[in-house]
Amino acid sequence: MKTIKIGLIGSGFVTHLHLNAFRQVVGIPVQVVAVASLDDDLDRFAKKFNIPHYYSDYRKVLQHDEIDMIDVCVPNVLHKRVCIDAAEAGKHIICEKPLTGYFGEDLEDKTVAVGETSKLEMYKKAVKNADEIMDAVQRNNVKLCYAEDFVYAPPVTKAKRLLEAAGGTILELRSEESHSGSHAAYSREWRLSGGGSLMRLGSHPLGLVIHLKNFEGKMKYGKPIKVKSLTAEVGNLTRVSAFQKEEKKWMVDRWKDVEDWAAVFLTFEDGTKGVVFSNDITLGGIVNTLAIYSSNAVIKVDMAANDAIKAYAPAHEIFGDEYISEKIETKAGWTFPSPDEDWMRGYPQEMQDFVEAVYYGRDPVSDGELGRQVVEVTYAAYLSAEEGRRIDLDELNKEIGRNR
Numbered sequence: 332m333k334t335i336k337i338g339l340i341g342s343g344f345v346t347h348l349h350l351n352a353f354r355q356v357v358g359i360p361v362q363v364v365a366v367a368s369l370d371d372d373l374d375r376f377a378k379k380f381n382i383p384h385y386y387s388d389y390r391k392v393l394q395h396d397e398i399d400m401i402d403v404c405v406p407n408v409l410h411k412r413v414c415i416d417a418a419e420a421g422k423h424i425i426c427e428k429p430l431t432g433y434f435g436e437d438l439e440d441k442t443v444a445v446g447e448t449s450k451l452e453m454y455k456k457a458v459k460n461a462d463e464i465m466d467a468v469q470r471n472n473v474k475l476c477y478a479e480d481f482v483y484a485p486p487v488t489k490a491k492r493l494l495e496a497a498g499g500t501i502l503e504l505r506s507e508e509s510h511s512g513s514h515a516a517y518s519r520e521w522r523l524s525g526g527g528s529l530m531r532l533g534s535h536p537l538g539l540v541i542h543l544k545n546f547e548g549k550m551k552y553g554k555p556i557k558v559k560s561l562t563a564e565v566g567n568l569t570r571v572s573a574f575q576k577e578e579k580k581w582m583v584d585r586w587k588d589v590e591d592w593a594a595v596f597l598t599f600e601d602g603t604k605g606v607v608f609s610n611d612i613t614l615g616g617i618v619n620t621l622a623i624y625s626s627n628a629v630i631k632v633d634m635a636a637n638d639a640i641k642a643y644a645p646a647h648e649i650f651g652d653e654y655i656s657e658k659i660e661t662k663a664g665w666t667f668p669s670p671d672e673d674w675m676r677g678y679p680q681e682m683q684d685f686v687e688a689v690y691y692g693r694d695p696v697s698d699g700e701l702g703r704q705v706v707e708v709t710y711a712a713y714l715s716a717e718e719g720r721r722i723d724l725d726e727l728n729k730e731i732g733r734n735r
């Protein structure tokens with residue numbers, strides 16, 4: 332049986348989730364044979380995970396003939412370059428979310444706040460970046476697996492089965508990812524992240540609602556139902572003066588040129604609606620939710636909630652280093668420790684699908700096209716928020732001379 336061989340690019344936070352997920356793939360042997368990253372402790376990382384080859388230059392990983400698939404786990408600003416290089420090297424690709432965006436890469440003055448760029452210019456460049464990735468993938472006949480784990484979360488998989496059984500019309504989808512702020516340095520600056528809470532957190536619920544309407548369309552009519560138009564609002568709530576005056580800050584603030592709050596209202600091609608929230612101002616643990624209002628069913632999904640275990644401790648330090656759940660501020664009081672957060676969020680399931688897609692030569696459930704639609708909708712949402720108007724995607728693409 333052929334072993335699927337993986338080359339990792341990046342050895343940070345999300346790479347650890349992917350490595351854990353690769354180990355759980357069943358039925359097909361998987362081996363991580365090389366890794367590239369700029370981290371000082373890369374040698375220790377490689378040894379710890381039994382990865383025979385490691386480099387600081389990612390192109391060395393692409394030169395390994397035996398590697399089938401490159402797993403792109405680097406900051407957003409690098410996704411495009413690494414994906415295109417991997418495709419040109421004939422490798423299948425897993426790309427972390429978001430597929431790409433606009434990062435001010437064409438601005439000569441590296442000190443300007445990229446977030447202040449006209450959002451119409453951003454839209455043009457972000458979708459061009461996404462289109463260039465997709466073109467390279469097509470040209471080289473490789474697979475692009477878009478690592479949107481929400482699509483694979485077991486409660487979402489079950490919801491899809493219920494939708495299939497019910498056969499109704501999805502009239503409204505509501506989804507959210509919010510928490511009290513990322514501590515990663517790159518998240519504060521548009522230049523590195525390509526946007527704020529909408530880009531970083533909102534790409535998950537956006538990807539999910541777009542996937543579900545695509546899924547419904549394919550199931551019923553043999554083609555996806557896509558987003559037709561949208562309106563959006565973004566804000567910087569940690570900049571309001573009342574918040575600023577408070578001494579103790581319980582959430583991340585001092586965002587540079589990115590928003591910390593966003594809401595997007597989508598209208599799909601069939602006239603149905605989607606509502607997506609994403610913000611960095613939510614205390615009490617991460618919010619990962621989906622509500623489906625269909626013509627003959629209501630389905631509510633909570634990918635963060637868990638009440639299989641409830642634990643009480645009178646003080647934060649009592650549970651020591653033992654993990655409880657993502658983004659809770661304290662372990663004191665009653666908490667809901669998550670038995671397996673990775674499983675609940677769909678990381679092992681997405682890697683199973685991606686490895687099978689390469690092994691059996693079929694398309695993954697979450698593919699580059701979903702990533703591309705998320706980029707399009709995200710930057711159209713920024714444009715809507717800037718100009719205070721509804722954006723029709725076909726009209727916008729016509730206006731900029733893009734063939735969708």
Ligand SMILES: NC(=O)c1ccc[n+]([C@@H]2O[C@H](COP(=O)([O-])OP(=O)(O)OC[C@H]3O[C@@H](n4cnc5c(N)ncnc54)[C@H](O)[C@@H]3O)[C@@H](O)[C@H]2O)c1
Pocket residue numbers: 340341342343344345346367368369370387388389404405406407409427428429478480515
């Ligand atoms: N799906 C999810 O739930 C999820 C969660 C977190 C992050 N992400 C995504 O994963 C990606 C990485 O995020 P992270 O939190 O792991 O970041 P991180 O900062 O923890 O890790 C980034 C890694 O990229 C490496 N790197 C940077 N520049 C490089 C270069 N030129 N060549 C080779 N390696 C380079 C760094 O050395 C580091 O190992 C981002 O796109 C992010 O959006 C997804």
